[in-house]
Amino acid sequence: MWVYEKKLQYPVRVNKCDPRMAKFLIEQYGGADGELAAALRYLNQRYTLPDRVIGIVNDIGTEELAHLEMIATMVYKLTKDATAEQMKEAGLGPHYADHDKALYFHNAAGVPFTATYFNAKGDPITDLYEDIAAEEKARATYQWLINMTDDPDLKDGLQFLREREVVHSQRFREAVEILKEERDAKRLF
Amino acid sequence: MEWTDERFKVYQQLMKEIQAVDFVLVELNLYLDTHPNDQQAVEQYNDYVRQSAALKSRFQSMFGPLYGFGNSYTTCPWSWKEAPWPWQV
Numbered sequence A: 001m002w003v004y005e006k007k008l009q010y011p012v013r014v015n016k017c018d019p020r021m022a023k024f025l026i027e028q029y030g031g032a033d034g035e036l037a038a039a040l041r042y043l044n045q046r047y048t049l050p051d052r053v054i055g056i057v058n059d060i061g062t063e064e065l066a067h068l069e070m071i072a073t074m075v076y077k078l079t080k081d082a083t084a085e086q087m088k089e090a091g092l093g094p095h096y097a098d099h100d101k102a103l104y105f106h107n108a109a110g111v112p113f114t115a116t117y118f119n120a121k122g123d124p125i126t127d128l129y130e131d132i133a134a135e136e137k138a139r140a141t142y143q144w145l146i147n148m149t150d151d152p153d154l155k156d157g158l159q160f161l162r163e164r165e166v167v168h169s170q171r172f173r174e175a176v177e178i179l180k181e182e183r184d185a186k187r188l189f
Numbered sequence B: 001m002e003w004t005d006e007r008f009k010v011y012q013q014l015m016k017e018i019q020a021v022d023f024v025l026v027e028l029n030l031y032l033d034t035h036p037n038d039q040q041a042v043e044q045y046n047d048y049v050r051q052s053a054a055l056k057s058r059f060q061s062m063f064g065p066l067y068g069f070g071n072s073y074t075t076c077p078w079s080w081k082e083a084p085w086p087w088q089v
């Protein structure tokens, strides 16, 4: 089971109401390379992975849930004071019509979240390669998002998340090496 | 309890310290998952566990539980459900 902590992993601040930026950020909430897809991918894969790498996949999956909460907090703060008119101007009219200010798992273009965004092939090295690619794609997405805002507080939170993807990618690469070593050691005997 | 500006400032300051210490723990945890024999990292981890526990007991005595489900003591009335929630601050 999980234990909820009444704290964010890293402080989330925004210095203005900016529903347009929220529309872009939702990519990392319910998009293909977003935090929900990441958390579900890893937490689902861990059941059938070899013991030596379950820990790292379990723990990165857990950290992704904290990132999901950070993204949600950004979206919430960027839209909470917006009027219906401002939502409409920001391109969030279709979202507002269906959800008001409630968050919804879709990408920046409004496409609903789907389990087809990630896989579980059952071949551990193949699955870890997918994880490495997912982290690199998330890192790139964070960079594109950073490029689109001039809010220094928001940039700070996004930079934290971008750096975490770099670390996760590194840890998954190490997990691949651990499995390769294990495989090669088996061949020797 | 009343949320004065002063009280909120203390909340934010202590929270920031907890976030900083717990970040080190997340980072070391992931590192140790793939480098389990790094003695120095293990010592650092245990040191930060102590720091985190001390900061959290201070925070919780002032602002209520950080955890439900038996992982924090509670006061009467039950204060776990009280705001602020993380996205509200």
Ligand SMILES: [Fe+2]
Pocket: A038, A064, A135, A138, A164, A165, A168
């Ligand atoms: Fe990640």
